[in-house]
Amino acid sequence: MTTDTTTSEGRAAGGWDWNWIDFAERFGLVIAWAALIAVFGAIAPNTFLTWPNFSTIFGSQAVLVVVTLGIIIPLTAGDFDVSIANVMTLSSMIAGVLNVQYQVPIGWAILAAIGAGVLVGFVNGFFITVFRIHSLIVTLGTGTFVHGVTLWISDSMTISGISMNLVKYVMIERLFGIPLAFYYAVAVCAAIYYVFEFTAVGRRILFVGRGREVARLSGIRVNRVRWGCLMASSFLGATAGVMYAGTTGAADPVSGLSYMLPAFAAAFLGATSVIPGRFNPLGAMLAVYFLVTGITGLTMLGISTFVHELFYGGALVIAVTLSQLVSGRQERF
Amino acid sequence: MRLFGFMSALALVSGALTPAAAxxxxxxxxxxxxxxDKPGFTAPGEPFDAKACMQDKKILTIPITSTNPFNQNIHRGMEKAAAAVGFELVQWENQGQPTQWVQGMNHAINQKFDLIDLVGGTDPRVLVPQVEAAKAAGIPVVASHYSGLEQEVPNATHAVPIDYxxxxxxxxxxxxxxxxxxxxxxxxxxxxxxxxxxxxxxxxxxxxxxxxxxxxxxxxxxxxxxxxxxxxxxxxxxxxxxxxxxxxxxxxxxxxxxxxxxxxxxxxxxxxxxxxxxxxxxxxxxxxxxxxxxxENLDWVGYAIMDAEMRIVCGLEPVKDPKIPFYLFTKENAKDAGTPPQPSMGYGAAYVDGYLELWGVK
Known part of the structure; x- marks a missing residue:
């Protein structure tokens, strides 16, 4: 059980008193990110410390941000959705197959792709809430099933030649030098932040995640909330798939699956920041860019790939551990 | 019945051994x-002064993933070739995610590399906007060790094919x-x-x-x-x-x-x-x-890719067939590859001198 007691107590007791522990906990990841940028910037100022490099980081990893944001919705309600990467791959493939092989206009192809994603979320919710099966098992099964569908409709082939209109509005068009994909991710992040922090729905999701029985006794329709969260997650997975197709200009049946672990790593890392102890969209987005900045810096320095893995895994474990030590909380995740 | 079966079997055996079948x-x-036989070196093109025309040039190579030995062995060959000629070769380390390739492409464009090499399976078909941007910046995008001699590679400016x-x-x-x-x-x-x-x-x-x-x-x-x-x-x-x-x-x-x-x-x-x-x-x-x-000798493949790509950077006639040979490893000759087998061993070393002489660095 997680509580926000440290934060609220600090404020209540101290008024304007500066609470270093609270500050370090909330913005530790931001500080670490800045430190990372400073280190890589000092080592490779001409390559790393350039706006084109940061615009590339922001633009190319927007897909991962959306997948991570999708994951944190059911996580907040206490459910895992491990089918999201499969939904993402299915969505990009549906958009590709319809647009390239059946000459369906890209707008309709996108709608079909997102509709298919939402359908998967509906099926997930159905089995999880109606038959009371653990979300991990159901989404593992549906994810595998969805992967089979993806291979079937694509004949296990890469589909290239997707409408340049999609590519244009995801990757080519830029604002302040950053591809539009980044701003879509920011918009999704802002929307989730608003729902989580300022609406009754957001509070209900949180209550359901913290204690299903208590939430039920409080009059919250727990199953409906969980079902909705799973559908929202799949919706964002499908949206990420469309963005993925726009980022690469093609759809392939397997590479999207590699997003699963980085997305979960970022979700858990993000939960140590901004609103510590809670899955939150700002923290998740920060975590994605913290991890990607580290990987990009290491890549530019020509550091071997195994160091990337050390960084990824090490950053996650160290961040979560430090957060526990600073706050002294128990059983946060 | 038994006799019929025997005669049928006899007919089958004799049929398999007829002169026509042989x-x-x-x-x-x-x-x-x-x-x-051990493969010999065949020059894929005319000799050229690689040192002179590759001065101050740089090539970025994006492997399909940096984590498989196949790509690493090719890269080692490429590194040796680049060191012999004296130009900058940078590998974009990645774990096979297309968005990492996207970052590599953008990095090459931002840093004004002279050529981008998509090596050993990095699919140019999933890098449509990035290849377009590279073309607009005047940077050739080469798909190497990816297609057959008879194939066109969609969405790449050049290819270094293999006779698949x-x-x-x-x-x-x-x-x-x-x-x-x-x-x-x-x-x-x-x-x-x-x-x-x-x-x-x-x-x-x-x-x-x-x-x-x-x-x-x-x-x-x-x-x-x-x-x-x-x-x-x-x-x-x-x-x-x-x-x-x-x-x-x-x-x-x-x-x-x-x-x-x-x-x-x-x-x-x-x-x-x-x-x-x-x-x-x-x-x-x-x-x-x-x-x-x-x-196929991956070290040789590395040299061959560098040869083909240097010709592109130097504005020479692109190579259509890099002349990368095959060699059959059987029980009789497999020991030539070492025990345990080592990468690129057992093929002979004719290609190293062959390429260095072709480039005018030996």
Whole structure:
């Protein structure tokens, strides 16, 4: 059980008193990110410390941000959705197959792709809430099933030649030098932040995640909330798939699956920041860019790939551990 | 009835040994012969002064993933070539995610590299906007070791091809000869890479020349190799006891095929023939688990890619055939690759001096 007691107590007791522990906990990841940028910037100022490099980081990893944001919705309600990467791959493939092989206009192809994603979320919710099966098992099964569908409709082939209109509005068009994909991710992040922090729905999701029985006794329709969260997650997975197709200009049946672990790593890392102890969209987005900045810096320095893995895994474990030590909380995740 | 059966069997045996059948097999044997000797160096183009024209030039290479030995061995060859000529070669380390390739492409454009090399499977078809941006910046995008000689690579400005069609033909040639023209093969392949299409065309073309041969094809994606290959091979061998050869398109898949054959007890009945010359599979050849592996020297491949790409950067006529040879590793010569086998060993070293002289650095 997680509580926000440290934060609220600090404020209540101290008024304007500066609470270093609270500050370090909330913005530790931001500080670490800045430190990372400073280190890589000092080592490779001409390559790393350039706006084109940061615009590339922001633009190319927007897909991962959306997948991570999708994951944190059911996580907040206490459910895992491990089918999201499969939904993402299915969505990009549906958009590709319809647009390239059946000459369906890209707008309709996108709608079909997102509709298919939402359908998967509906099926997930159905089995999880109606038959009371653990979300991990159901989404593992549906994810595998969805992967089979993806291979079937694509004949296990890469589909290239997707409408340049999609590519244009995801990757080519830029604002302040950053591809539009980044701003879509920011918009999704802002929307989730608003729902989580300022609406009754957001509070209900949180209550359901913290204690299903208590939430039920409080009059919250727990199953409906969980079902909705799973559908929202799949919706964002499908949206990420469309963005993925726009980022690469093609759809392939397997590479999207590699997003699963980085997305979960970022979700858990993000939960140590901004609103510590809670899955939150700002923290998740920060975590994605913290991890990607580290990987990009290491890549530019020509550091071997195994160091990337050390960084990824090490950053996650160290961040979560430090957060526990600073706050002294128990059983946060 | 017994007499009839005996006569039929006799007819079958004598039929298999008729001069006509032997002549038919001669064709397949002749296809294999040129690849049994250590490969010699053939210059892929005219000599040129590489040191002069590559001065201050830099090439970024984006492998399909930095984590497989295949790509790393090619890269080592490329590094040696770049060091000999004296220009900057940078590898964009990645773990096979297309968005990491996107970052690499953007990095090359931002840092004004002179050429981008998509090596060993990095798919230019999933980098449409980035290739367009590179073209707009005047940077050639080369897909190397990805397509066959007869294939066009969509969305790349140039290619450094491999004769995958021939490799596919050689797989069938070997199996036909070994089965006396009565091949019933299980073909394990992987869709996705362009090279598969080229190899499959070569396999089909050669099978068409063998009227008594047949094949059962099974497609397993790379990501499913570890989990799906073994049960698929086991089931196929059990379902059809007359399968007498297993053709494995890419040899790294063999590590999952070998245990399947061992479990079914079919090592004698269905030997493996495969392609790539990966060192651990040559080890399998030494142990008798694989009958033949068509090898390509990855160090040589690295030099050949650099040769082709330097010509592009220097504004010379692009190479259509980089002349990267194959060599058949069998039980007889597999020990030349070392014990345990080492990457790029067993092919001879004629190519190193050949390229250095071609570039005017020796």
């Amino acid at each position: 002549e038919d097999l001669d064709y397949f044997k002749k296809q294999l012969d040129p690849f049994r 069609f021939k490799a596919g033909q050689l797989l069938v040639d070997w199996a036909v000869v070994e089965t006396g023209g009565k091949l019933n093969a299980l073909l394990m392949y992987t869709t996705g890479p362009l090279s598969t299409d080229s190899m499959m065309a070569g396999i089909d073309a050669e099978l068409a020349k063998c009227p008594d041969c047949k094949v059962t094809k099974k497609n397993i994606l790379v990501t499913d190799w570890a989990t799906r290959t073994q049960p698929t091979v086991q089931a196929a061998l059990l379902a059809d006891p007359s399968i007498n050869y297993v053709i494995v398109m890419y040899d790294s898949m063999s590590q999952f095929v070998v245990p399947a054959i061992e479990i079914v007890g079919a090592r004698e009945r269905a030997p493996i023939v495969t392609f790539n010359g990966t060192d651990f599979v040559i080890g399998f050849v030494q142990e008798g688990k694989v009958a033949m592996d068509i090898g």
